[in-house]
Amino acid sequence: MADTIILEVARFLPERDTExxxxxxxxxxxxxxxxxxxxxxxxxxxxxxxxxRWSCRMGICGSCGMMVNGVPKLTCETLLSNFAPGPVRIGPxxxxxxxxxxxxxxxxxxxxxxxxxxxxxxxxxxxxxxxxLQTPAQLEGFKQYTLCINCMLCYAxxxxxxxDPEFTGPAAIALAERYNLDSRDQGAEERTDVLSxxxxxxxxxxxxxxxxxxxxxxxxxxxxxxxxxxATKEWxxxxxxxxxxx
Amino acid sequence: MAVHRSNRPLGWLxxxxxxxxxxxxxxxxxxxxxxxxxxxxxxxxGYQSTLDLLRQPLTRVYLFVVLAFAxxxxxxxxxxxxxxxxxxxxxxxxxxxxxxxxxxxxxxxxLWLLWWVx
Amino acid sequence: xxxxxxxxxxxxxxxxxxxxxxxxxxxxxxxxxELSSFFVAYFAVLILVQIYALSAGPTAYAGxxxxxxxxxxxxxxxVTLLFVLLHAVTWFNLVPRVMxxxxxxxxxSDFLVASPNYxxxxxxxxxxALFILRIL
Numbered sequence: 001m002a003d004t005i006i007l008e009v010a011r012f013l014p015e016r017d018t019e020x021x022x023x024x025x026x027x028x029x030x031x032x033x034x035x036x037x038x039x040x041x042x043x044x045x046x047x048x049x050x051x052x053r054w055s056c057r058m059g060i061c062g063s064c065g066m067m068v069n070g071v072p073k074l075t076c077e078t079l080l081s082n083f084a085p086g087p088v089r090i091g092p093x094x095x096x097x098x099x100x101x102x103x104x105x106x107x108x109x110x111x112x113x114x115x116x117x118x119x120x121x122x123x124x125x126x127x128x129x130x131x132x133l134q135t136p137a138q139l140e141g142f143k144q145y146t147l148c149i150n151c152m153l154c155y156a157x158x159x160x161x162x163x164d165p166e167f168t169g170p171a172a173i174a175l176a177e178r179y180n181l182d183s184r185d186q187g188a189e190e191r192t193d194v195l196s197x198x199x200x201x202x203x204x205x206x207x208x209x210x211x212x213x214x215x216x217x218x219x220x221x222x223x224x225x226x227x228x229x230x231a232t233k234e235w236x237x238x239x240x241x242x243x244x245x246x
Numbered sequence: 247m248a249v250h251r252s253n254r255p256l257g258w259l260x261x262x263x264x265x266x267x268x269x270x271x272x273x274x275x276x277x278x279x280x281x282x283x284x285x286x287x288x289x290x291x292g293y294q295s296t297l298d299l300l301r302q303p304l305t306r307v308y309l310f311v312v313l314a315f316a317x318x319x320x321x322x323x324x325x326x327x328x329x330x331x332x333x334x335x336x337x338x339x340x341x342x343x344x345x346x347x348x349x350x351x352x353x354x355x356x357l358w359l360l361w362w363v364x
Numbered sequence: 365x366x367x368x369x370x371x372x373x374x375x376x377x378x379x380x381x382x383x384x385x386x387x388x389x390x391x392x393x394x395x396x397x398e399l400s401s402f403f404v405a406y407f408a409v410l411i412l413v414q415i416y417a418l419s420a421g422p423t424a425y426a427g428x429x430x431x432x433x434x435x436x437x438x439x440x441x442x443v444t445l446l447f448v449l450l451h452a453v454t455w456f457n458l459v460p461r462v463m464x465x466x467x468x469x470x471x472x473s474d475f476l477v478a479s480p481n482y483x484x485x486x487x488x489x490x491x492x493a494l495f496i497l498r499i500l
Contacts, residue, residue: 274490280444295498356415
């Protein structure tokens with residue numbers, strides 16, 4: 001293994017540039033380094049003006065998502081030596097506006113997240129006297145979708161989101177489904193109003209790249225298709241039983 | 247409900263059913279009528295024998311169901327693909343009329359032809 | 365979106381290339397899968413033509429069959445078969461596991477969910493073949 005590896009990092013300063021350019025840095029190639037370590041080395045030793053997000057450096061906060069050789073990855077979980085001899089191209093997450101260097105604007109995603117109301121919604125005035133009981137089978141029904149860390153790699157992987165930023169997107173829909181399937185929740189109808197729009201679940205053409213990109217194996221594509229089934233059942237009910245609106 | 251929900255579910259359900267029918271039933275028919283019989287890989291059943299098969303009410307119903315679902319399955323996917331490739335997602339209503347219009351025409355054509363088999 | 369003031373620099377908004385599906389192999393496979401729908405529509409129309417030719421009489425049907433023997437038609441139908449098989453394989457690997465998940469709330473292994481479909485495919489194809497070849 002060579003001593004060093006070249007990183008081609010996207011640089012963009014809005015006051016100066018109209019579009020990102022790539023700057024090359026030579027960093028040590030240590031066997032236990034992640035791509036994030038290499039970026040931190042660049043910022044510490046080579047160019048302190050490089051901007052990028054990171055936090056937990058252990059794959060749970062979802063901050064460090066970037067494009068590594070065209071594939072969306074969590075840089076704290078991506079082994080640098082996998083790309084030897086290099087060079088490695090690091091860019092900001094696809095399909096999001098770029099504020100500076102590797103930092104993207106995530107308001108669009110946060111708006112989508114908010115509109116699906118990803119919290120327990122109750123219709124009654126719920127003041128529990130004891131714990132809410134849930135069987136293991138009930139938990140298993142939605143547990144997989146709780147693992148989402150909001151890292152937005154699925155949005156970077158999804159061409160539909162790239163073509164249509166109004167699309168609700170994989171993570172938001174998976175989280176909506178997580179709450180719909182939770183036995184404690186009663187907000188399925190409200191969420192279905194939002195998600196039954198054209199840019200809700202129906203924009204999805206089942207490409208499946210979101211599930212491949214997900215570092216936590218949430219499988220948002222499965223959640224979206226499951227939601228399509230639910231939405232279809234609801235649609236038929238609303239036509240066949242229009243008086244059943246509670 | 248004050249919010250208008252998309253009517254996609256109906257098209258999607260037909261698309262799904264059609265997808266299964268096409269996947270299970272069409273390949274054998276394509277292979278036999280389109281490749282094996284013209285190339286002589288299998289014995290040609292012949293005009294009279296095939297006509298006898300077509301005349302059966304069961305065959306007519308089978309063909310109508312498979313064709314109708316195949317047309318609407320194809321229409322759903324063609325509309326989405328054309329909308330993506332021509333960047334017409336916002337005005338895909340035009341493509342909807344085109345694709346589903348074609349599917350309706352094909353289904354009516356199938357009904358007509360299958361009804362008037364001598 | 366936050367309101368940017370007049371002097372605040374604007375973020376860079378990337379545009380997707382019109383040929384985005386050539387960027388990565390899974391995208392190309394997806395587009396090919398979607399294109400199979402055109403071939404399904406084509407073959408459905410061909411079946412209609414075949415029904416018409418059968419109804420029109422032995423000479424018409426002989427003409428239709430002669431047309432099918434044209435090398436270009438053979439190639440077209442072979443390509444159609446490949447596309448419809450692509451549709452079938454991708455369908456078996458994608459759709460049944462959603463139905464399993466919805467009905468049981470659990471995820472079985474992908475292999476367990478997909479493999480019964482192949483058996484049904486073989487069975488259905490055999491039955492269709494027996495009818496077409498007039499053995500049944």
